[in-house]
Amino acid sequence: MTAEKQFLRSGCPIANGLDIFGDKWTLIILRDLICGKETYSELAGSPEGIPTNRLAERLKMLEANGLLSKQLYREKPKRYKYLLTQKGKDTLPVLQAISRWGNTHIDGTWVPPEWFMKPQ
Numbered sequence: 001m002t003a004e005k006q007f008l009r010s011g012c013p014i015a016n017g018l019d020i021f022g023d024k025w026t027l028i029i030l031r032d033l034i035c036g037k038e039t040y041s042e043l044a045g046s047p048e049g050i051p052t053n054r055l056a057e058r059l060k061m062l063e064a065n066g067l068l069s070k071q072l073y074r075e076k077p078k079r080y081k082y083l084l085t086q087k088g089k090d091t092l093p094v095l096q097a098i099s100r101w102g103n104t105h106i107d108g109t110w111v112p113p114e115w116f117m118k119p120q
Helices: 014-020 026-034 040-044 052-063 092-105 113-117
Strands: 068-076 079-084
Touching: 014 026, 026 040, 026 052, 026 079, 026 092, 040 052, 040 079, 052 068, 052 079
Parallel strands: none
Antiparallel strands: 068 079
């Protein structure tokens, strides 16, 4: 990062992280990508029911911020796979921490223990 870097709000890493992760859907999409979903239809089929226009917006934003890459896997009609970059994979400990917190403090939540051990 250069000294000339212009932040949207401030140089605070939490504020800047929220500019990427601070909406209702982004962490769910990252969770699904970490858990092995790759295609638009797989992501759209998550039980949380993300609206397709929001999914498309969030995928574009994640790609623009370098957390995922898009790979063409079928030409007609065009279909893409969405794959996490290393920057995207580095969100795993954050998601694991949120999951542990939820499992501890929100009744009825549960994530399989092996999810916490998933290699990056």
